[in-house]
Every structure is written in C-alpha cells, then in structure tokens.
Amino acid sequence: MAESTAASGRDAATPAPSVVSAPRGLTAPTVLETLRRLDSGPRGLTEAQAEERLARLGENIGPAWRAASWPQLLLRSLRDPFTAVLACLGLVSAAVLAWSTASVILLLVVVSCVLRASGEHRADRSTAALRELVATTATVLRRADEEAAPATRELPVAELVPGDVIRLGPGDLVPADVRLLRASGLAVHQAALTGESAPVAKSAEDLPRAAGGGLFDRPQLCFQGSSVASGSATAVVTETGAQTRFAAAHEGRAGRPEASAFDRSVHGISWILIRFMLLTPPLVLMANATLRDRGLETLPFAVAVAVGLTPEMLPVLVTLCLARGASLLARTQGVIVKRLPALHDIGAVDILCLDKTGTLTQDRPVADRALGPDGRDDPEVLHWAAVNAWWTLQLADLPEPDALDEAILDAVDEDALTAYDGVAAVPFAPDRRLAVAVVRTPGRLGTHTLVVKGDVQAVLERCALADDERERLCALAARQADGGVRVLAVATAERSSRGRDYQPADARGLAFRGLVTLRDALAPTAADALAVLTDRGVTVKVLTGDHPGTAVRACLDLGIPVTADTLLTGDDIDVLTDAELTEAAGRTTVFARCTPEHKARITEALRTGGHTVGFLGDGVNDLPALRAADVGIAPRDAADVAREGADVVLAEKDLTAIAHAVAAGRHAGGNIVAYLRITLSSNLGNVLAMLSAGLLLPFLPMLPAQVLLQNLCFDAAQLTFAHDRPDPAALRRPTVLDPRDLLRFITGFGVLNAVADLATFGVLALAMHGPGRGVDEAVFHSGWFTENLITQALVMVLLRFGRSAAEFRRPGPVAWAALALAVIGLVLPLSPLGPVLGLTALPAVYYVLLTAVLVFYAVALGAARNRSASHAS
Numbered sequence: 087m088a089e090s091t092a093a094s095g096r097d098a099a100t101p102a103p104s105v106v107s108a109p110r111g112l113t114a115p116t117v118l119e120t121l122r123r124l125d126s127g128p129r130g131l132t133e134a135q136a137e138e139r140l141a142r143l144g145e146n147i148g149p150a151w152r153a154a155s156w157p158q159l160l161l162r163s164l165r166d167p168f169t170a171v172l173a174c175l176g177l178v179s180a181a182v183l184a185w186s187t188a189s190v191i192l193l194l195v196v197v198s199c200v201l202r203a204s205g206e207h208r209a210d211r212s213t214a215a216l217r218e219l220v221a222t223t224a225t226v227l228r229r230a231d232e233e234a235a236p237a238t239r240e241l242p243v244a245e246l247v248p249g250d251v252i253r254l255g256p257g258d259l260v261p262a263d264v265r266l267l268r269a270s271g272l273a274v275h276q277a278a279l280t281g282e283s284a285p286v287a288k289s290a291e292d293l294p295r296a297a298g299g300g301l302f303d304r305p306q307l308c309f310q311g312s313s314v315a316s317g318s319a320t321a322v323v324t325e326t327g328a329q330t331r332f333a334a335a336h337e338g339r340a341g342r343p344e345a346s347a348f349d350r351s352v353h354g355i356s357w358i359l360i361r362f363m364l365l366t367p368p369l370v371l372m373a374n375a376t377l378r379d380r381g382l383e384t385l386p387f388a389v390a391v392a393v394g395l396t397p398e399m400l401p402v403l404v405t406l407c408l409a410r411g412a413s414l415l416a417r418t419q420g421v422i423v424k425r426l427p428a429l430h431d432i433g434a435v436d437i438l439c440l441d442k443t444g445t446l447t448q449d450r451p452v453a454d455r456a457l458g459p460d461g462r463d464d465p466e467v468l469h470w471a472a473v474n475a476w477w478t479l480q481l482a483d484l485p486e487p488d489a490l491d492e493a494i495l496d497a498v499d500e501d502a503l504t505a506y507d508g509v510a511a512v513p514f515a516p517d518r519r520l521a522v523a524v525v526r527t528p529g530r531l532g533t534h535t536l537v538v539k540g541d542v543q544a545v546l547e548r549c550a551l552a553d554d555e556r557e558r559l560c561a562l563a564a565r566q567a568d569g570g571v572r573v574l575a576v577a578t579a580e581r582s583s584r585g586r587d588y589q590p591a592d593a594r595g596l597a598f599r600g601l602v603t604l605r606d607a608l609a610p611t612a613a614d615a616l617a618v619l620t621d622r623g624v625t626v627k628v629l630t631g632d633h634p635g636t637a638v639r640a641c642l643d644l645g646i647p648v649t650a651d652t653l654l655t656g657d658d659i660d661v662l663t664d665a666e667l668t669e670a671a672g673r674t675t676v677f678a679r680c681t682p683e684h685k686a687r688i689t690e691a692l693r694t695g696g697h698t699v700g701f702l703g704d705g706v707n708d709l710p711a712l713r714a715a716d717v718g719i720a721p722r723d724a725a726d727v728a729r730e731g732a733d734v735v736l737a738e739k740d741l742t743a744i745a746h747a748v749a750a751g752r753h754a755g756g757n758i759v760a761y762l763r764i765t766l767s768s769n770l771g772n773v774l775a776m777l778s779a780g781l782l783l784p785f786l787p788m789l790p791a792q793v794l795l796q797n798l799c800f801d802a803a804q805l806t807f808a809h810d811r812p813d814p815a816a817l818r819r820p821t822v823l824d825p826r827d828l829l830r831f832i833t834g835f836g837v838l839n840a841v842a843d844l845a846t847f848g849v850l851a852l853a854m855h856g857p858g859r860g861v862d863e864a865v866f867h868s869g870w871f872t873e874n875l876i877t878q879a880l881v882m883v884l885l886r887f888g889r890s891a892a893e894f895r896r897p898g899p900v901a902w903a904a905l906a907l908a909v910i911g912l913v914l915p916l917s918p919l920g921p922v923l924g925l926t927a928l929p930a931v932y933y934v935l936l937t938a939v940l941v942f943y944a945v946a947l948g949a950a951r952n953r954s955a956s957h958a959s
Contacts, residue, residue, distance in 0.1 A: 116292050120265045126249035126322055128267060129236040130227035139247035146246040146262055146326035170356075197402050204409075224261040227251040227320075250323040258314045263330045264321035266290040266306050271513055272317035273488070274308055275449075279331065279706055285315035285489065289515070301331070311706055316488055332706055348427040348434070354825030355762070369777065397765040399801035404758055406808035411754040419746045420722075420737025428733035430758070431717040432700055432744075433751025436820045437692055438619065439627045439685070439711065440702040442640045444721070444739040446628065447606035450489050453497035454571050454603040461562055467600035471576045472498040473506060474539040477523040481511035488514075490572065493604050509534055510588045519544040522593050526583070536579040538593050542601070545575035549598045563601055570639025571603040606640055613644050615741030622748055623819045627675060627692075629685045629711070634678035641676060648675050655679045659687065667691040686710035698820060704728055704739060719744065755821030756812030760885070761804055762823070766832040768800070768881050771839025772874060778844060779870075785863045789924050792871055800878050803907045806899035831954065835885070838950060839877060842943040846873040849935040864926040868915040871925060873936060875911030877943060879904040884947050 121127055131139075176191035224243050227236045227250075238253065243261040246252070251267070254260065260274065266288060273285035279302060289305045302309065308321065310332040327333065397403075408430060412423035423429045443449055456471070458464030475491035507526040514521040520540025527535050538545055542563040546556050563573045577596035616626060626646065630637045634655055641648045654670065656679040662670060668691040677688055685701075689711045692699045701708070701715035704724035712718030712731045720732035721739035729735055736743045779787030788796075850869045882904040897905075915925040 115265070117265070117267055117290065120322060120324065124249040124322060124324065126251070128251065128320075130229060130251035131247070131249050132229045132231055132234075134231070136228065136245070136247050136250065139249065140245060143247060144327055145244040147244050195401070199401075224258075225253040225255075227253070246323055246326055248323050248326060252321055252323060254308075254314050254319045254321060256314055256316055256318070260308045260310055260312045260314070262310050262323045263325035263332075264308050265324050266308065267320045267322055269319040270317055271482070272319045273315045274312045275315050276302055276309070276312045279309055279311050287514075288317075288319070290319070348430040348823070351823030351825065352427075355823060355828060358825055358829055397762065397769065397801065399805060400762070400765070403761055403805060403808055406805070407754040407757045410808060411750040415747060415750050419743050421743055421747050421750075422735040423733070423747075424735065425733045428717050429747075429751045430755045430821070430823075431698065431751070432719075432734060432747050433749075433753070433755040434698040434820045434822045435700040435717060435748060435751075436623055437625050437627060437697045438700045438702065438744065439629050439689060439692070439715070440741075441630050441704075441708075442606070442628050442632065442637055443630070444609070444704070445702060445741055446609060446612050446644055447640050448609055450607050451493045451572060451604040452607040453493050454605045455566075456600060456602050457562070457566070458600040459559065459598055464600050467576050468494065468498060468602055469502070470537055470578060470599050471539050471574065471602045472500075473503055473525060474521060474523045474537040474576070476500070476503040477506070477508040477525055477537075478511045478513055478521050481508050481523070482513035482521075490574070490604055493607075494602065509583075512588060512590050512593075514540065515590075518590055520548075520593065522588065522590065524581075524588050532583050534581045534583050536581060536588075536593060536596070538577045538579075538596055539574055539602075542573055542575040545577050545596070546598065548594050549577050549596045551598060559598065566601060566603050567633075568635050570633070570635035570637070571605045574602045574604070576600055576602060605643075606636065608640070608643055609740070611740055611742045615745050616644060616646065618745040619741065619748065622745070622752070622817060624748060627671075627677065627688075629677045629680050629688060631680055631707070632678060634676065637676045637678045646675060652676065653678065656681055656684050659684050664691065664694070668694045671695065672697075682707040682710050686714045689714040698822065700744075702739070702744065703732075719747075749817055752817045752821045753812060755823075756817070757807045757810050759821060759823060759828075760810070760812065761807045762828060763831050763835075764881050764885050765800070765804060766828070767835035767885070768839055768878050769797075770832050770836030771843060771877075772796075774836065774840035775843030775847075775870075778840070779847060782847070783866070785866075788867055788870060792867055792923060792925070795923060796871060796874055799875060799907060799910055803879075803882065803903040806903040809899045811898065834954070835881075835947070835950065838943075838946060839881070842877055842939060843870070843873070845939045845942070846870060846936065849932065849939055864924060865928060868920070868925040868928055869932055869936075872911040872915060872928065873939070876908045876936075876940060879908040879911075880940065880944055880947065882907070884944065885951055 115123070125135075173191075173195050176188045176195065179185075179188035179191060223240045224246060226239050226241045226246065228239055228241075229236050236251075246262050252261065252264065254272075266272070267290055269288055269290045272288045274288055276286050286302075287305065288308060292306065301307070308319075310330040325331075405426065408423075408426040411429050412426060415421040415423060415429075440446070453468065456464055456466075456468035458467060471494050475488075475494045479491065505528055509524040509526055511524065512522040518540075520538055523537045524534050525537060527533065538548065542560065546559060549556070551559070559575075563575065566573050576599040578599055579593070579596045581592070619626060628637055628641060628646075634653060638648045638653065652673060652675040654674050654677050656677075659667060659677070659680075664687075667687065671688055671691040672695050677684065680688070685703075685708065689699055689701055693714070693716065699715045700717045700719055701711045702719045703709070703712050704721050705728055708720075708728055709731050712720065712728060717734060718732040719734045719736065720729045721736045722729070723739075724732070724735075734747060736747075776787050776793075846869065850866050882900055914920060914923070916927050920926060
C-alpha cells in the first residue's frame with residue numbers, strides 16, 4: 087500500500103532502483119561532516135576559493151558532445167554498404183578503361199554522400215539548438231573575501247564547484263549533486279534518474295535511511311538531472327561535472343550494441359547484389375570464350391552487364407527519400423531525425439516501448455473517488471480534503487500547491503471553501519506524513535475544527551478507532567491502492583478555540599471521515615494516437631518503474647487490455663533466462679517496477695524475437711534501452727544524455743508525433759522498397775536476356791555504351807520514387823527490407839521480364855531484312871533497346887500501383903516518368919543521336935509484333951502482381 091498512499095500531496099511511493107549503485111556508507115553524512123569535507127560553510131565560498139577549484143576540477147558540464155565535422159559525415163556516408171558496392175563497381179570500370187561508366191558511377195557516389203552528410207549535418211545543428219533550451223544559470227551564495235558578507239549571484243551552471251552554496255526554488259533544475267542544508271516543503275522530480283513519476287519529498291534533517299533504500303531514497307540528497315516540483319531549499323554542491331551521478335549513468339554507454347533494422351536489411355541486400363555482380367562477369371567471359379571464341383575484348387561488356395544489374399541510383403534515391411521525409415517531419419511536426427536511416431527504422435517498428443508518464447498519462451493526478459468509512463461514495467470527504475488543501479496552502483506559506491492538492495481543489499467549488507476562516511496550518515513533513523489545517527466553522531463560535539489529510543496509516547494511527555476497525559479501513563485502502571490509484575485519508579476533530587499555536591501533536595483522537603483516491607490524468611491525445619498506432623500494426627508495451635496497479639489502471643482507462651498473463655514485474659523478470667524472457671516479452675503488455683537494466687533487457691529480448699523495436703524515453707535511466715532499441719526516441723525536454731543518445735527527437739512527449747513519424751518512415755520506406763523491387767527485377771531480367779543472347783548471337787546483344795545509356799535513363803526515371811506517394815495500404819503495416827522476400831520477388835518478375843526479352847528476340851528475327859550483318863546488328867541493338875525501355879516503363883507503372891483504377895486516372899510523377907522513358911525508347915533510334923550510339927531506324931513490322939509482345943507481357947505482369955499482392959496480404 088506504500089506505493090499508492092501519500093501525505094498531503096507528497097507521494098509516498100518508493101522510487102524505482104537507480105541507475106547507479108548505492109554508496110558504501112550505511113548512513114548519509116551529516117551537514118557538518120559534509121561541509122568539513124568540502125572545506126565550505128553555510129555562507130558559501132569566496133571568489134578566490136571558487137576560482138581555484140574551477141581551475142583544478144574543471145567546469146560543471148555534462149558528458150561531452152560534439153557535432154561531427156563535414157569530413158567525418160562524408161566518410162560515414164561512404165561506409166554505407168550501397169555506396170560501397172557502387173564505388174567498387176566504379177573502380178572495376180576504371181580498371182578496364184571504361185571511363186564513361188566509371189565517371190557516371192563516381193558522380194553518383196559523390197551526390198549520395200553529399201546528400202546524406204548534409205541531412206545529418208542539419209540534424210546535428212537542430213540538436214545543438216535544443217541544448218540551448220536547458221537552463222544555464224544557478225543562484226549561488228558567494229563572498230568577495232573571508233570577511234565579506236555573502237551575496238546571492240546568478241552564475242552559469244558551468245562555473246559551479248564543490249562547496250558552493252546554492253538556492254533552489256519551484257521549477258529550478260538541480261544543477262549538480264547537492265546535500266540539503268535547509269528545506270521548506272521541498273519535493274523534487276527524479277524521473278530523469280529513477281523513472282518514478284511522482285515528486286519525492288526531500289528534507290535537510292538527518293533522518294534514518296529506509297531499509298533497503300537506494301541512493302536516491304535519501305531525503306537529504308538531490309541530484310543533477312532532477313527538478314524542483316515545490317518548496318524551496320538551500321544546499322551545498324557536493325559533486326560537479328563528470329563526478330555527478332547523472333554523468334556516471336551515461337558513462338560507458340556510448341555505442342549501439344547491434345545493427346539497426348535498416349542496417350541489417352541493407353547488409354543483406356548488399357550481399358545479394360555483390361554475389362550477383364561477382365558471378366556475372368566471369369560467366370559472360372567464359373560463355374563468350376567457349377562458345378563464340380571471344381576473349382578479353384568482351385570484358386567491357388561483362389562489366390557493363392554487372393553495372394546493369396546494380397541499381398546505380400539506389401544510394402541517391404534512399405538518401406532523397408529519407409531526407410525528404412525527415413525534412414517534412416521537422417517542418418510540420420517539429421520532429422528531428424538525427425540519423426537518416428532511423429526514419430526507415432521507425433517506419434519498420436512493430437513494437438513501441440514507452441513509459442506511461444507523459445505519454446499515456448500527464449504528469450499530474452486527478453481526483454477519482456471520495457469514499458466514506460463504509461466504502462461508499464461520500465462527497466463530504468472530498469469537501470474536507472479540499473478544506474485542508476486550501477487552508478494549508480493559504481496559511482503555511484507554501485510557494486505553490488502540491489500536485490495532489492491541486493487535483494483535489496480542481497474537483498470542488500472553491501467558493502465553498504472561503505466560507506471557513508483559517509486559523510492555523512501545520513504543513514506536511516516527511517516524518518509525520520500528514521498535514522493539518524485548523525479552521526473556524528461558520529455558526530460554531532468558540533470551536534475550531536482540525537482537518538487532517540495524509541498517508542492512510544499515519545492518519546488512522548491518530549484516529550479514535552478500535553483495532554479491528556482500523557484493520558478494516560487499512561484493508562479498504564489497500565484494495566483501492568491495488569486498483570492503481572493513490573489513496574489519502576481524511577479525518578477531523580473539534581477543539582475549543584485557543585490563542586496558542588497548534589502543534590502536530592494536537593492531531594489526535596480524530597474522527598475518521600473517509601478516503602480520497604486520485605489517479606493519473608490521461609494524456610488528451612493518447613487514446614486517438616494509440617488507435618492510429620494499432621491500425622498501423624504497432625503494438626505498444628509499457629515499461630515503467632511505477633507500481634503495477636498504477637500502470638495497469640492507466641492502460642485499462644485507455645482501452646489497452648491487460649490481464650495477469652500480460653503483466654510482468656521486475657522481480658518476475660529477474661528469475662527468467664534470456665530465452666524465457668524473449669518468449670514472455672512478446673505476449674506481455676505491462677512491465678512494472680522496471681530498473682534501467684530491465685528496460686534494456688526487455689528491449690533486447692523483443693529484438694531477439696524478430697521484432698523491430700522503438701523505445702521512447704526521456705531520462706538517464708532510459709539510456710540503456712534507448713541504445714538497445716532499433717530506434718531510440720526522446721522528447722525535446724529530455725535529459726541531455728537521453729536526447730543525444732536518441733535517433734529521433736520529438737517536439738513534445740506525445741504519441742501523436744510518433745504516429746506521424748511512423749507514417750513518414752513508412753512513406754519513405756515504401757518508396758525505397760518499390761524502387762528496389764522494380765529496379766532489381768527489371769535489371770535481373772535484362773541480365774538473363776543478355777547472357778542468353780550472348781550465347782545465341784554471333785555478336786554482342788548490346789554495346790556497352792547502349793547498356794550504360796539504358797541504365798541511366800531507367801535510373802533517372804526512377805528518381806521520381808522519392809516524390810511518390812505509396813499505396814495507403816502500405817502505411818498499415820511495417821515497411822521492412824527483407825532480403826529473402828526481395829530475392830523471391832525479383833527472381834519471379836526477373837524471369838518474366840527475361841521471357842519478354844527472349845520473345846522480342848524472336849520478333850527481331852522475323853523483322854530483320856537488312857542486306858548485311860552490320861545492319862542486322864544495329865537493328866537488333868535498336869529493337870532490344872526500344873523494347874527494354876518500354877518494358878521498364880510498364881514495370882514502373884504496373885508494379886508500383888495497386889489495384890485501384892483511380893490511381894491510373896490521376897497519374898503521379900512515377901507515371902509521367904514512365905511515359906517519358908517509353909518515348910525515349912521509341913524516339914532515340916530515329917533521332918540524330920541514334921547513329922552515334924550505334925542505333926538505327928526499325929522496320930514498321932517490328933512495332934506491330936512488339937505491340938503484341940508488350941500486351942502479352944503487360945497481362946502476365948498484372949496477373950503475377952495480383953497473385954503476389956494476395957500472398958503478401
């Protein structure tokens with residue numbers, strides 16, 4: 087019940103285990119011991135002391151971060167497997183003195199590298215700008231010399247040193263690790279460090295440490311990366327820079343342990359291409375040497391055939407698709423894609439792991455129910471809780487209301503609270519876990535009413551109840567807490583009016599009024615965003631450090647089904663082997679009481695199970711899981727190290743932005759997949775036809791320059807895929823570049839394309855009536871050149887579009903590019919450039935016969951496409 091009971095708005099939940107180990111000592115040093123160790127005092131350091139320490143210890147800055155330089159970005163782009171394959175082909179072309187081919191390939195490599203480097207450079211600049219949004223100053227107590235009085239100054243956070251005395255107020259970020267000297271109503275958010283969503287009460291008193299508590303459980307200590315939720319404090323800086331717990335959590339987590347989904351797919355496809363490319367030239371040379379007695383003079387043709395198999399524009403098109411999608415996301419949604427391949431990865435995500443706070447729920451509670459002692463709804467209980475919250479805020483000089491008090495006040499009419507006259511207030515303190523407000527009730531002269539609100543156990547101990555009744559009420563509160571709500575107890579007592587001050591000890595002999603339950607407020611966009619993600623085939627899994635009941639309650643409120651079989655806690659995970667966790671993670675929806683190590687292990691288990699995993703996190707404790715996921719996602723206001731360790735940065739911690747990013751990733755990925763399928767199947771068909779023609783004909787089936795020109799025309803036309811809109815059905819499932827699926831597709835359609843080419847050979851045999859062999863060669867080259875470009879245009883249209891006829895009525899950039907490709911195939915042999923390229927005009931009968939072949943090919947292609955689509959669905 088400790089998780090869900092709170093005192094006067096201070097959640098009594100135990101923080102999740104921290105990302106660092108607890109210190110060696112069993113008790114925290116006292117204030118005096120801390121000041122002596124730091125050679126400081128309550129009046130702070132002198133300027134001379136601070137300057138000496140700053141020079142000796144260095145600036146108080148977080149883990150180092152530097153944007154990559156242009157040369158580094160270009161080299162990183164060159165390591166891309168697609169680009170490396172293309173560069174190797176360029177070197178081979180240069181080695182056989184095919185300078186035109188080598189020049190074109192080198193140009194494509196340079197364009198691809200520059201495009202990718204510029205996209206990532208823009209992302210680095212955006213990330214650097216985000217760092218400036220973090221607070222950069224702190225209120226410090228400094229003295230000019232030993233004799234001077236201390237004065238408060240606003241100093242850059244980087245100039246803080248151990249021993250500095252600082253002041254903290256509501257909304258301040260804790261700029262370093264500190265030990266509290268004085269505190270008033272202080273509560274801090276430690277979610278960035280522990281994952282615990284509720285504020286944690288802090289105090290300067292040397293209270294005993296809770297059994298089994300970790301470093302972050304110590305009330306006297308606050309840490310860099312946390313923020314002040316309420317209250318104020320004076321504290322002494324104990325650690326700065328790389329010595330803080332914030333920096334220690336980041337240390338040693340600098341690399342992505344495994345390749346991402348895009349990297350794995352790219353490597354698989356690259357190896358398919360490399361195998362074909364290495365196999366093709368030797369086959370061409372051997373076949374020509376054996377059957378046609380042609381030797382090394384066919385080497386340029388063999389290289390041209392290998393180039394023809396390779397999608398030369400692939401690096402450029404991949405970069406264009408991803409860069410356009412990333413640019414659109416940044417402009418319209420404020421989403422920054424720091425690593426371009428991450429856009430494909432987020433489109434391939436089928437499991438999204440996230441914490442509930444800030445995504446499924448807001449970082450604030452709302453009043454749920456008010457229950458009387460009998461467990462039935464009783465609005466009077468909520469009224470008395472609001473009286474306590476209102477007058478505690480008014481009389482205890484608190485800087486702002488606590489989050490739970492705000493939720494209670496929002497649920498009642500505040501006009502009814504002003505009917506009372508406030509007399510005194512005893513604010514919440516961690517040791518007593520309750521708050522007391524004393525009011526003068528209208529019409530009750532000479533009488534004061536004590537209104538007490540706080541932790542259930544603490545309030546019940548002060549009520550005049552029999553033991554069995556107290557146990558019954560504790561059980562009632564426990565049942566409510568198990569339902570995922572926070573529980574407060576409310577009690578009152580009548581006292582004769584008096585002049586002296588009220589003390590905490592006056593809260594005794596109380597009459598128990600009832601319980602107030604509070605639940606996390608749901609994020610307003612969460613339900614709609616979850617529906618969109620579900621429609622797009624993305625399964626959401628909740629990984630949280632909170633109590634299981636709290637997480638389950640939020641999921642059920644949003645319509646996410648959770649049962650005992652789909653819930654695991656950190657203790658459950660600890661007893662599972664990696665293989666067992668991989669099996670269990672797939673069916674589990676909520677993982678509660680998770681440490682950072684649990685989150686990373688769950689993420690890795692899901693990836694091992696064959697899923698593409700996205701992880702949304704914003705704290706230092708999320709960093710291991712961000713690194714382990716295929717794509718790490720962080721909001722703009724996340725901890726620096728979390729934001730820099732992520733691949734995608736959101737403007738807000740909002741599932742709607744992730745849904746937009748998934749759509750953009752699938753848009754780009756769908757275009758890349760369409761390009762690969764169309765290009766590789768067409769190219770494979772051409773290579774098979776060339777190999778067959780080389781064995782059947784006494785001359786080369788196509789000149790190397792003609793092969794290169796055909797490839798350039800085809801690839802230039804396919805650049806329009808970067809501007810295409812894929813079929814809407816493609817957005818409803820993850821886009822994955824599966825090498826085996828791609829190989830099956832291109833093999834089937836490549837063979838079909840080769841059959842059409844071989845049929846064209848027969849047509850050419852009937853159509854050729856030239857007087858000599860030279861004319862026959864030119865006619866053959868021209869006929870096959872024309873047929874190749876037209877069939878490639880048909881492939882672009884028929885394999886790209888779905889079954890909807892509306893897509894044909896409104897042609898897009900791909901359809902217009904396909905039309906231009908067909909026109910080039912028909913016109914170029916007749917143009918003045920034809921003879922220069924070895925092409926010539928074709929007899930009229932050829933076009934009649936070619937039309938029949940193309941009709942047959944289009945019908946067969948459409949039937950095969952429909953069959954492939956039905957199998958895929």
